[in-house]
Amino acid sequence: MAIAISQEAFDAMVRENMEDLGMDADEALADAVEALTLQGADLSGIIKRVPGEAAARACGAGAGRTEGLLQRQWRVGAGSRRGSENAAIAVRNGGVEALVALCGSARVAQERLLVSALKALSSVLRDFGSTEKFRQSEGPKIVMDILKDGLESSDLLDAGFSVVAAGSAGNEVVKESFMDFKVDELILHVMREKSKTNVQSLYDAIRVLLTPDDNRVVASQVYGYSRKFAEIGITEVLVSALREQVAPSSLPSACAALKSIAVNDEICRLISENGGIDVLLQCIDEAGQQKNKVIARSCCSLLSKLAAGDANKSVIIQRGGFDQLLKLTSRFYEDPSIIQEVMSMVTVLTLRSPENAARAMEVGYGTLVIQALQRFPSSGQTQKQACLMIRNLVVRNPENRTILLNDGAEKLIRKAKVMHGGCKDAASSALRDLGLDNYNA
Structure with missing residues (x-):
């Protein structure tokens, strides 16, 4: 006990x-x-704190002392299980309201104090209850005012946009509040300043604002927000940032941000027309050379999203995409996560396109999919993606069926079907499209 x-x-x-x-x-x-x-x-x-130094008491302390207390509180708990417990206790005891009040009363000239307060605030905004307290305390307006007045400070922008991301997660009404305060226009303004483009939390804020993650809402408004982001020009500056300015550590976040905007074929085409596909293929090649699988995976994921439109499929293949992606798999041949992303990409490129399916087999993707089934039998998601890719390679190209069957595809697919329940439907469909009568066996 x-x-x-x-x-x-x-x-x-x-x-x-x-x-x-x-x-x-x-x-x-x-x-x-x-x-x-x-x-x-x-x-x-x-409350796991140094006595008398809780962030919730910060409003009553002097500015210099308060800054130190907030920094210590943020360091002690950020990202850990203990931090999660502390955050929950702080929220119950008025921590959100106190931190919002501190942010509202401090001046932008007190930069270090505000940065510490904003970091502490982002660390306690972890669930719907805390983000509601943030909204009810006029948090969105206060944070937006700080961001507008603090445009010259990268540290202040980074801390402020981290609160935008944390406060908007899982709360549709907070997202709407930030949009009402024209956060999209502020983001565009900040990104157009070259010196500010490496504010990583800005990319996180874009992604969260455009993610329909509030389960209480039947019809989220974020699709409309994505179109607005594209209409005012954020897609262009994001592509430009990928091309010239994003630090490697921020590149995955920037890709995720652009992916969240690419919600329809028109926006995907716009990204391509601004050079987005060329930039991504270059980034994929560089990530392969540097063996950076995080960047490689995030770039492949965004490229898959852009490839949904037939026009972009052609651009990717014309730019040597098939060869570039196959080269990437040779550099990460033992990493199922990269192989899976590439197979997902090829699955999209060959959908309803017998020409692309024929080209894929010519350059070696038939061998890749067989090797993926052989090398990663315990990875259910990789096995499933391989089955989906096989379907698109053969459904309109009967000549490819013989090649894959001769390479042992049937036995490998049946094994995946038995081993992974999540593969059952994809495996059965792959067997059917390979022309096997007993595909449900």
Whole structure:
């Protein structure tokens, strides 16, 4: 049975570590948590903080001291399980409202204080309850005012857009609030400033704003937001950023942002016309040379989205896309996630296109799909994607059926069907399109 402990006892232990044992604040806090956990104490209801330094009390502290307290609070909890527990407790005890109030009362000249406050705020916005408190406290307006007044500070922009992303996640009404405050126009303005294009949280904010992730809403408005982003020119500046300015660490986020805007064939064509496909193929080649699978995967995912339209399929193939993607698989031949992305890409390119299916087989994708089935039998998603790719290679190209069957496709597909329940439908359809009568067996 877990030992009960009060907040006062926990605070006293942290204080003792600092005053009697000479530990610094972070060390004292970590030591207290570790020691009490080993003793079997129940810490689920404890705010794991340095006594008197909770972010929720920040409004009453001086600016310099408050900045240090907020930075420490953000470092202690960000991204960890303990941080998640702290965030939940802080929300219940008015932490969101206090941090929003601090952001609203601080001046932009107090840059370091505001950056710390915004980071702390983004770390506690983790669920619908916290984002609702953020909205009800006029958080969207306050954050937008800070961003508009702080355009010269990359740190302030990064912290502010991280709050836009965190506050909008899973909350359609917060997204709508930011759109009402013209966050799209602000994003465009920031991105047109070359020195600001590497604000990674800006790309995250775009993706979250354009993701229909609020389960309470029957018909999300984000599709319309995506079209608006495209209409005002954000697609062009995103492609330009990919071409010239995005740091490698931000490139996957930028790809995800552009992918969230590409919601229809017209926007996909617009991205292509602005050189998006050429840029992505170049990025894929560079990622292969540098063995950067994160960038390679994100670029392939965006390219698959753009390939949905027939016009873009032709552009990709004319630009040597088939050869470029096959080269990528040779560099990551032991990585199922990359092989899966490439097969997904080829599946899109060969959909309803016997010419592309014939070309794919000519350059070696028949061999690739057989090797994928052989090398990654335990990866259900890779096996499923291989089956989907086989369907498009053979459904309108009977000459390809013989080639794949002679290479052992039937046995491999049946094995995948038995091993992975999620492959059953795709495997059966692949067997059927290969011309086998007993495809349901």
